[in-house]
Amino acid sequence: MALPLRGSPARWARVWRSRLAGARGLAAASYQYDLLVLGGGSGGLACAKEAAKFGKKVAVLDYVDPSPKGTKWGLGGTCVNVGCIPKKLMHQAALFGGAIKDARHYGWNIPQPVHHDWSKMAQAVQNYVKSLNWGHRLQLHDKKVKYFNLKGSFVDGHTVRGLTKSGKESKITAANILLATGGRPQYPENVPGAVEYGITSDDVFWLKEPPGKTLVVGASYVSLECAGFLTGLGIDATAMVRSIPLRGFDQQMATLVTDYMKSHGTRFLWKCTPTKVEKVEKGRLRVTWKNLESGKKEDGTFDTVMWAVGRAPETTSLNLEKVGVKLNTQSGKIIVDSLEATSVPHIYAVGDITEGRPELTPTAIAAGKLLAQRLFNKSTEKMEYDNVATTVFTPLEYSCVGLSEEEALEKYGKDHIEVYHAYYKPLEFTVTDRDASQCYIKMVCLRAGEQPILGLHFIGPNAGEVIQGFTLGIKCGATYSQLLKTVGIHPTTAEEVIKLHITKRSGLDATVTGC
Numbered sequence: 001m002a003l004p005l006r007g008s009p010a011r012w013a014r015v016w017r018s019r020l021a022g023a024r025g026l027a028a029a030s031y032q033y034d035l036l037v038l039g040g041g042s043g044g045l046a047c048a049k050e051a052a053k054f055g056k057k058v059a060v061l062d063y064v065d066p067s068p069k070g071t072k073w074g075l076g077g078t079c080v081n082v083g084c085i086p087k088k089l090m091h092q093a094a095l096f097g098g099a100i101k102d103a104r105h106y107g108w109n110i111p112q113p114v115h116h117d118w119s120k121m122a123q124a125v126q127n128y129v130k131s132l133n134w135g136h137r138l139q140l141h142d143k144k145v146k147y148f149n150l151k152g153s154f155v156d157g158h159t160v161r162g163l164t165k166s167g168k169e170s171k172i173t174a175a176n177i178l179l180a181t182g183g184r185p186q187y188p189e190n191v192p193g194a195v196e197y198g199i200t201s202d203d204v205f206w207l208k209e210p211p212g213k214t215l216v217v218g219a220s221y222v223s224l225e226c227a228g229f230l231t232g233l234g235i236d237a238t239a240m241v242r243s244i245p246l247r248g249f250d251q252q253m254a255t256l257v258t259d260y261m262k263s264h265g266t267r268f269l270w271k272c273t274p275t276k277v278e279k280v281e282k283g284r285l286r287v288t289w290k291n292l293e294s295g296k297k298e299d300g301t302f303d304t305v306m307w308a309v310g311r312a313p314e315t316t317s318l319n320l321e322k323v324g325v326k327l328n329t330q331s332g333k334i335i336v337d338s339l340e341a342t343s344v345p346h347i348y349a350v351g352d353i354t355e356g357r358p359e360l361t362p363t364a365i366a367a368g369k370l371l372a373q374r375l376f377n378k379s380t381e382k383m384e385y386d387n388v389a390t391t392v393f394t395p396l397e398y399s400c401v402g403l404s405e406e407e408a409l410e411k412y413g414k415d416h417i418e419v420y421h422a423y424y425k426p427l428e429f430t431v432t433d434r435d436a437s438q439c440y441i442k443m444v445c446l447r448a449g450e451q452p453i454l455g456l457h458f459i460g461p462n463a464g465e466v467i468q469g470f471t472l473g474i475k476c477g478a479t480y481s482q483l484l485k486t487v488g489i490h491p492t493t494a495e496e497v498i499k500l501h502i503t504k505r506s507g508l509d510a511t512v513t514g515c
């Protein structure tokens with residue numbers, strides 16, 4: 001209701017300032033917390049800790065429903081427990097297998113045969129993950145963020161019901177609520193035996209014994225990374241690809257990634273999709289699949305079947321309908337704007353549950369932190385989701401930032417882009433005579449003028465470490481001309497980026513020769 005203005009504007013400004021302050025005081029006083037975070041993973045913890053820095057009263061609810069196989073874990077979310085961390089450590093364990101073989105060429109006498117002990121590796125990885133769970137609890141405690149091991153769902157816009165494992169209920173109120181409940185692996189629909197006999201990435205890192213001959217179904221990050229490290233650990237692993245590998249990535253690079261995996265022992269079933277899993281003799285699993293090219297039914301026997309067929313956002317148990325938070329009905333993800341705001345004022349969302357965002361830990365963390373700064377520290381800075389670098393930790397790593405060649409072609413047209421590329425041999429591959437056919441770099445630039453860099457793609461050892469630094473340049477608008485002025489660090493694989501000079505258009509051999 002508009003009030004008639006009497007008195008000077010300055011007096012009214014004072015009155016309104018005091019009314020607003022009163023309203024804010026009332027709001028803060030009438031809720032238990034300034035910020036309540038649902039989900040103690042990458043995004044939720046980052047936001048909670050940042051908000052606490054500004055002296056706000058913050059609480060985090062985190063609850064893990066065990067996987068259908070009964071695997072459960074502690075505070076920290078997907079990345080810490082069943083994602084990035086155990087995955088990278090097992091990838092590292094697999095790389096050591098290759099390093100042992102290489103070491104012989106450098107004079108190390110290593111008795112044969114070398115045997116990998118899965119149980120020992122798993123125990124070490126799991127102990128480290130548990131130490132991170134504990135570390136997260138300590139950090140929350142130190143920052144005075146209240147942690148509840150409760151499963152949250154909405155009662156009303158400012159009230160959340162928390163349930164303990166035993167079903168005990170409590171209610172918590174807050175002025176602002178952040179949804180950061182992440183996602184969980186999906187099981188395929190209409191595949192009898194899928195849930196009963198299969199595992200997912202929620203289980204593989206917590207297996208106490210080696211999985212034996214394994215079929216990994218899917219062809220994206222999770223599938224290829226897991227099939228890759230299993231192969232590297234000496235396990236017979238097969239990846240089942242329904243259509244293309246690494247959908248959304250530059251397809252030339254994706255093919256090189258799978259070519260390398262093949263040459264290093266991972267088996268591939270191309271253009272196949274599973275139809276049935278059954279238990280046969282000695283606890284083994286017979287998987288039946290359809291070959292989409294021949295239309296024929298085929299089968300094979302495995303010890304373990306791992307589904308890596310995508311992830312579903314954890315939005316169904318939150319009672320979002322009650323408060324009117326809008327979802328994309330197809331993906332089940334929460335619709336947010338550039339401020340991470342949902343359709344309901346004072347309810348926000350970050351990370352894997354949000355529509356159209358990359359499903360990556362650093363983006364969830366950055367979005368969470370920036371949100372806290374906007375809410376409680378008068379910041380106006382938004383999360384920038386363009387030029388986010390990522391790495392696929394396959395046996396030969398693939399890292400990239402910016403546009404794929406296909407995306408650049410579609411956006412700018414063939415005549416307006418220039419692609420520089422090189423096949424290179426990492427120095428460490430030379431003495432061991434390792435095949436470097438898939439060590440490849442591609443830089444996609446605009447063709448005109450200084451040639452701004454649109455995308456950079458790198459396949460080779462430590463790809464993530466190489467791309468991280470270049471990301472800064474690309475974020476700052478680096479051009480190919482500027483790159484040419486950079487002096488390389490010799491001898492490294494990253495210097496091969498600096499040396500790129502052959503264009504795809506020229507048709508010249510892109511193999512690097514000499515130093």
Ligand code: FAD
Pocket residue numbers: 038039040041042043044061062063064065076077078079080082083084085087150151152153180181182183201222314317318350351352353358359360361362364393
């Ligand atoms: P999460 O980290 O998933 O946290 C959500 C938390 O909320 C969980 O603890 C969940 O149990 C809890 N929760 C759910 N519902 C409720 C509820 N109702 N009440 C209370 N708590 C609830 N990203 C990378 O950047 N690099 C990598 O190398 C990488 N590797 C990956 C490997 C695998 C196998 C997988 C599966 C993912 C990987 N990711 C990687 C992706 C990364 O893990 C996620 O993008 C990131 O963890 C998302 O963070 P988040 O905060 O959205 O959710």
Ligand code: NAP
Pocket residue numbers: 188217218219220221222223225240241242243244246247272273274308309310311358359360390391392393
């Ligand atoms: P995803 O990217 O959604 O890929 C799902 C894969 O499963 C696709 O290859 C898909 O094939 C296949 N698939 C689906 N149904 C199938 C079926 N019935 N039969 C055979 N194949 C089937 O899922 P994801 O690999 O689980 O990864 C989820 C997200 O986690 C990623 O987007 C990524 O952001 C994040 N992540 C990041 C990292 C990292 O940073 N290194 C690592 C792992 C995960 P089609 O292409 O034919 O649909």
